[in-house]
Amino acid sequence: MSRAKTSLTALILALGACASAPDPEAEAQAELARAIEDATKPATPEEIEAANNSDPLTKANFWSNEYNKDPKNLDVAMTFVSALRGIGSNERAIEVLSQTLVEYPDNPDLLMALGKVFSAEDNLMGAARAFEKAAVVMPERADAWSAFGITLDKLERHDMAQAAYDKALALEPTRTTTLANYGLSLALSGDLTGAETKLRLAAEQPDADLRVTENLALILGLQGRYDEMAAVSSRYAPESVVKKNTALLQEMVQPVRSWDALEEAPRASAPSRPATAERPKASASKPVASESLSLAGPASDDETQADAPAPAATGLRLRRTPG
Known part of the structure; x- marks a missing residue:
């Protein structure tokens, strides 16, 4: 072989060796690309x-990582918010919902979730705005109108709350939670007859729970119909509890003595009135002041929370139905 051919062969082999040698920078970039792909890959x-x-x-930590991979993924954001609520991190949940609403401003599920978190944080105005917008963007959602009504009742805007309940019932006439909460709203407005009607309808539904029955019994008692109250309460409560609650309610709502009797009572010279064996009955038509009722907080499917403690003097209360 000639010297020229030998040199050419050596050059080709040298170039081939250079081409096949690993490039450290290229390998580092490829490894980084693989790491990024693995980090952003959905679970x-x-x-x-x-x-x-x-x-x-x-x-919550797992879904935090998933959310960071794809903050615009609606399903991931909703699941992350649910996980945050599970550990009581409502502030972070509001932050995530607010960021996601930038991408999906009219999504009713996001708005409902935001309303529930605001309600849990006792931000009633924020909750009312979120529930109202959810109802406006999807007016066929009975749960949105009902949640809006519950929040308005907590804000003591009972007329507006009842209008919201009407819209919910126009969509789902036998929705138990709406009927029950409508009844409580009417009771707070002093309409015990209307409250009884709604609560009876709620109690007739297959999914009615103990709270509905308790509220119906209390409304009957507030009208002075103690025998009916006891009959309704006895479906779930022991007889001793029924008797105690009936006696307590009778004591709470008995009519106040007349002004003449109050004026005569302190006078030493005034003859004392003879004691009567029978306790006077409450007037069925007399509206009940809202101060005599203690409403527990709501909630939703998960709305809305624990019931507020009952008044120490009576042990009786109206309890709002979640959802």
Whole structure:
């Protein structure tokens, strides 16, 4: 072989060796690209199932990572908010919902979730605005109108609340929670007859719970119909509790003595009135002042929360139905 051919062969082999040698910079970039791809890759169904079955903090951390991968993913954002609420992180939940609403400003599910978190934080005006917007953008959602009504009742705007309940019932006439909360709203307005009508309808529904029955019994008692109150209460409560509640309510709503009797009572010279064996009955038509009722807070499916403690003097209360 000639010297020229030998030199050419050596050059080709040298160039081939250079071309096949690994490039450290290219390998680093490829590794970085793979790491980024792995970091942004959605979790597998198996990973999601494992996270959802874990403790609340682990679940929240998992969905925080998923949310950071894709903040514009609506389903991920909603799941993350639910996980945040599970650990009581309402402020972060509001932040996530607010950011997601920038991308989906008229999404009723986001608005409903925001209203519930505001309600949990006792931001009633914020909750009312969120529920109202949800009802406006999707007027066929009975739960949105009902949640709006509950919030208005908490703001003591009972007429507006009742208008919202009417819209909800126009969509779902037998919705138990709406009927029950409508009844409480009417009671707070002093309309015990209307309250009874709504609560009776609620109590007739298959999914009516103990709160509905308790509220109906209390409304009957406030009208002086103690036998009916006892009959309704006895469906769930022991006889001793029924008797105690009836006696307490009779004591609470008995009519106040006349002004003449009040004026005569302190006078030593005035003859004392003979004691009567029978306790006077309350007037069924007399409206009940809202101060004599203690309303518990609501909630929704998860709305709305724990019932407020009953007044120490009576042990009786009206309890709002979640949702």
